[in-house]
Amino acid sequence: ILNVEQSPQSLHVQEGDSTNFTCSFPSSNFYALHWYRWETAKSPEALFVMTLNGDEKKKGRISATLNTKEGYSYLYIKGSQPEDSATYLCASMYDGLTFGKGTHLIIQP
Amino acid sequence: DGGITQSPKYLFRKEGQNVTLSCEQNLNHDAMYWYRQDPGQGLRLIYYSQIVNDFQKGDIAEGYSVSREKKESFPLTVTSAQKNPTAFYLCASSIGSGVSDEQYFGPGTRLTVT
DSSP states (O other): OOOOEEEOSEEEEETTOOEEEEEEOOSTTOOEEEEEEEOTTSOOEEEEEEOSTTOEEEETTEEEEEETTTTEEEEEESSOOGGGOEEEEEEEEESEEEEOOOEEEEEEO | OOOEEEEOSEEEEOTTOOEEEEEEEOSOOSEEEEEEEOTTOOOEEEEEEEETTEEEEOTTOTTEEEOOSBTTBOOEEEOTTOSOOOEEEEEEEESSSOTTOOOEEOOOEEEEEO
């Protein structure tokens, strides 16, 4: 079983500020790294799927980077808005997806 | 409207009883998955199916069983052998089982066994 770690566990950010958090995964036997956003009372939704070292993906104010050699990915949110409040999950694909525990982000108005 | 449905949203059972959780998708996806979430833990894979009439154990399959007789349906049975069945269960599907295939999740079923 892979060990996927996310930090911090929770984060309070002022509206308008930018923030980032980390996902660490084993760099050996890497296939893909998935990011999902899980809002309260909703289902998790895919944000990004990344496979190549150095890859950077962007969706609106949210972007992610991937370093497969050292085994980490960063998720960035620029100019946080209240609707960004959610739990952000990363998962490493090996034999199925192995998820981290998530980063719970709260945007304070 | 395409998506994944899970029913019921809340389920209560007595200890010792088997219970089946429903998962249906109309996305025409080949692959389907069952995850379990416990407080303070990440999602853990119970079973997955890459194609009809085929399924594989995930990381925590003991005490669970599944079937995949139809492409759109992947029911999960929580048997009396599952020692800690109380949890939140999520079903997901993906177009295929490739490493880059993002998963689409249902709303989940919260199972409480007393």
